Amino acid sequence: MKSLIEKYPFEVETFQVDYTGGLSFGFLANKMLITAGNHANERGFGKERLSADGKTWVLSRLAIEMDAYPNEGEKYYVETWVEGVNRLFTSRNFRVLDKNDNIIGHARSTWALIDMETRQPADLTTLYDGELAAYSCDEPCPIKGVSRARVTTTEPAGEFVPLYCDIDYNGHLNSVKYIEHILNELPLDIFRTHTVHRVEVSYSAECFYRERLAVYIDKKGDDHEYDVEIRKEAGEVACRAKIIFK
């Protein structure tokens, strides 16, 4: 059996920084999902084996909390492990370390496994004779899970349609692109004066190529916190999110 926790090295490359010079949030979230995929593949419950069995992982909730970001050219590390497994969901946590191995962030994620044909969830406790459950690990992850964003505004802050570069091999809007499209609709100045401290996303519907989507944003109390919904044309919520700057 492989180690419960695995540590993956990365480096902030040119063009992976946003206009403030720090690692852009989309790239960071991407790297976390990459480590999730690698960790799972290396332990026998990854995309490759599952897709041969007609199943696929679906990201349900994601909370990322960062205290600092690595800069261009700097190394950083993402550690990941499975926290627990119940029938419908498994939770996977992450820790981000800077070049000197100081902890600069954490993340929590929740995944379901669905049948690609029926879209029905699979029982995770019995998956491959409990192989996934055997990797559960009580490593601490000192951040809260996803809370419930509440959006009351009826005026969209912006609209978008998923295009070629937004969609993954399933033909769906890529999980990280939801976050990028939300960040795109926040006031640019906030990125100049603050950094993204915490992002929570709760995914509720798959979005498709050229489907018309609108981003609704409620500013909470001060300028540092935003509750967001991406809604489909008929009103269905595609995802809820909370973005907190500091």
Next chain:
Amino acid sequence: MKSLIEKYPFEVETFQVDYTGGLSFGFLANKMLITAGNHANERGFGKERLSADGKTWVLSRLAIEMDAYPNEGEKYYVETWVEGVNRLFTSRNFRVLDKNDNIIGHARSTWALIDMETRQPADLTTLYDGELAAYSCDEPCPIKGVSRARVTTTEPAGEFVPLYCDIDYNGHLNSVKYIEHILNELPLDIFRTHTVHRVEVSYSAECFYRERLAVYIDKKGDDHEYDVEIRKEAGEVACRAKIIFK
């Protein structure tokens, strides 16, 4: 003096593939620009030293020609070298190798060096006492440079505005994002039946945050070749491009 040609290893990570499962073109172009930056930095004419001197590299033209793409999880390599230097421009070439060191693509790029304040070009032949010119190299690069795309249509295929995730640390639309926004406006089916064989871009104007831009596309002869212009609201051409599928 360092080697004239340098080879950089990469791996196609999850989420770097488009919906056909191959390395997405935007990521590939990004990697080339990353190798350009690293190669220049390691030889003393990179962004860091130049920006301390108030200068910055500007990508003027880019032609990429690919015969195959690496798939998810596969290693690949990008080699790069300086072809030549004249007063206003330097040309840098690239070669892409698959995991088995077979050549799968090439690229040509042309760069100017401008003063960040005056936006005037610097004389490259005398830059740092000819240090850049000393790296010129006659390694063959068997693809043509950028030709001239001709667009006559007056109906835009689509419009976009550069948002937070599109802009780089200069506040400008990132060079690779021009390409992604162009690919976004081509018919999705072409990516299902063909692969991007050649992309040419000639950059003529910087584009800014939330500036309204339109993509004009002329289909050439058959379905496999598109001439494209991105134009600003007043009609100014921001870039010309040619996309050839095979």
